[in-house]
Amino acid sequence: MDKPSRHATSMIDPSLLARVVKGDQQAFSQLYDHSNTLLFTLAVRILGNHEEAAELLQDVYLEVWRKVSRYDVGRGTPVAWLLTLTRSRALDRLRARAARGYRATNSLEAGTAGQVVDLGPSPFETQADQELRIAVGAAVAGLPQAQQQAIELAYYEGLSHAEIAARLNQPLGTVKTRIKLGMSKLRDGLQQWWNHGDLQ
Amino acid sequence: MTHEELEESVPLYAAGALDRTERQALEAHLLSGCASCHSALKDYQSVAALLPLGLSPTRPPRSLKATIMAGRNPGAIPAEAAPKEPARPSLEPGEWMNHLFPPVAPARSLSLPWVVGLATLLIVGVVGYLAWNFAAQRSVDTSIIQQLEASLQEKSVKLASLHREVGDQTKALAELRNEMQQRMNEAAETKEQLMQREAELEEARVQLSQRGGARSVGTPQDELATLLRIPDVKAVSLTGSDMAKRAAGFLLYDSRTQKVWLYSVNLPECPTGTTYQLWAIHDKPVSIGTFHMDTGETAHLLVKKAPSFTAAKTFAVSLEPSGGRQQPTGPMYLLSRS
Incomplete structure (x- = not known):
């Protein structure tokens, strides 16, 4: 009998991946259940488009199925691996989209009109995930706007510091400093989350 | 770059803000075994991995799981499963972050730098030989030198044409790959649309059967909202048994329309060949109706027309073989508080 499989996304057990390596379909299904919302959220944040994010997730999970044997627990958590x-x-x-000259529809508002909706605080999100989301959200929101913006341009848009400097019309050194300071503040503010072993 | 500069670039590396040259410089430094940079990188990579966990969650379409499960070839267990990469000095966890899944594009032209490298090596070799030959045998007949020069030129021309050919082939391959990707995307899109239509059709069917031709208007959700405002509606809350401790349910009975509403959450998915059945218990259990929890479903609204059972004190949901039974035979999942 299947028990409800609502576990914290941030605590995916590496042994689950070990079962997927052996071709265990049920484990793969569980891995999907644990991680799909987080990965979809990230994909939507980067691509700004629900349809494309869903396509991407198909590719990603198929790649996970094929390449899961390359996962090495010594190099990071399952969640970090999937997110990377x-x-x-x-x-x-x-x-690729930029190379084709296609302008990104990076307006998140445009995407939320479909049948997929932002949940906000969800009754189906585990308490651990919710606490972590609030902590990370608060740490990011606590950064000065300029630092937050520089980190997000690098992380979610894949821009190098030189590209960010050009985009924001700021000196290169300023952009580098913003990223360094921002990351350093996040590290200090969030260290407890991985020191507690939640993500290890 | 000095150690200080490299160390300062660690947070930028983790945020993904370094350009290729700087990234490679830092990776080379990490490979040389710098412990302080390793430790800093580990911390900053953990920060980077936390960032998406702070985003407000968005759930993918429900049909996506079925598409993914169907799209994967169950027989093809990881082709690359057997041999792990030969041991290289490991960079934890920064190195794998960027190298385990290198961007698709650069991987295609791997053969080009290799050919260019070989060509360079060959030219350097031949020129070196010429120089040595010239120094050692100044007096030797110049015709030999001319011969060698001619052969060198010939080889350069061959190399250039080889180089061009490899370039053309790489381009053609990239084009083919793009086209294939496009076709695959189109196919996946069509499949997705089909599944969505099927889901909509199914929903419409369910709604139609629930309404049973009655003159109800609006969606079940609208009707439920109206129902909640009627003061003499019977409301019963149900809690999960040991079989499903996180499950819960809420039952409403409207004696005016003789309709029962059961909103249940967190019930486990029904194994194949089984269904949930709702019972009203007075002296003996009377079946109200059955419902099914599919994969990925977490909440379910059951709406049934039912005869009066105002005397019933207890309500329960049990797991039964498909089609339901006259009397409960399977384990109880939800029970009302008596």
Whole structure:
């Protein structure tokens, strides 16, 4: 009998990936259940478009199924691995789109009109995920606007510091400093979350 | 770059803000075994991995799971499963972040730098040989030198044409890949649309059967909202049994329209060949109706026309074989508080 499978996304057990490596379909299904909302959220944030994010997730999960044996627990948590893969593939798409001269519809408002809606505080989100979301959200929101913007341009749009400087019309050194200071503040503010072992 | 400069670039590396040259410089430095940079990188990579966890969650379409499960070839267990990459000095966790999944595009032209490298090596070799030959045998007949020069020129021309050919082939391959990707995307899109239509059709069917031709207007949600405002509606809350401790339910009975509403959340998915059945219990259990929890479904609204059972004190949901039973036979999942 299946029990409800609502576990914290931030605490995916590496042994689940070990089962997926062995071709365990149920484990793959569980991995999807644990991670789909987080990965979709990231994909939508980067691509600004629900349809394209859904397409991307198909590619990402198929790649996970094929390449899961490359996952090495010593190098990071399952969540970090999945997020890195999703971010990397989403940025590939973003760059391909830019190369085709297609202007990104980076308006998140446009996408939310479909059948998929932002949940806000969800009764189906575990308490651990909710607490972590609030903590990270608060730490990011607590940064000065300029630092937050520089980090987000790098992380979610894949821009280098030189590209960010050009985009914002700011000196290169200023942009570098903003990113360094911002990341350093986030590290100090969030260190407890990985020191507690939640993400290890 | 000095160590200080490299160390300062660690947070930028983790945020993904370094350009390629700087990234490579830092990676080379990390490979050389700098412990302080390793430790800083680990912290900053953990920060970077936390960033998306702070976004307000957006759920993907429900049909996506079925598309993904169907799109994967169950037989093809990881082709690359067997041999792991040969041991390289490992960079944790920064190196894999950027190298495990290198961007697709650069990987295609791997052969080009290789050919260029070989060509350069060959030219350097031949020129070196010529120089040595010239120094050692100044007096030797110049015709030999001319011969060698001619052969060198010939080889350069061949190399250039080889180079061009490789370039053309790489381009053609990239084009083919793009086209294939496009076709795959189109196919996936069509499939997605089809599944969405099916889901809509299914929903319409359910709604139609629930209304049963009655003159109800609006969606079940509208009707439920109206119902909640009627003061003499019977309301019963149900809690999960040991089988499903996180499950809960809320039951409303409107004696005016003789309709029962059961809103249940967090019930486990029904295993194949089973269904949930709702019972009203007075002296003995009377079936009200059955419903099914599909994969990925977390909440369910059951609406049934039912005879009067105002005397019933207890309500329960059990798991039964498909089609339901006259009397409960399976384990109880939800029970009302008596």
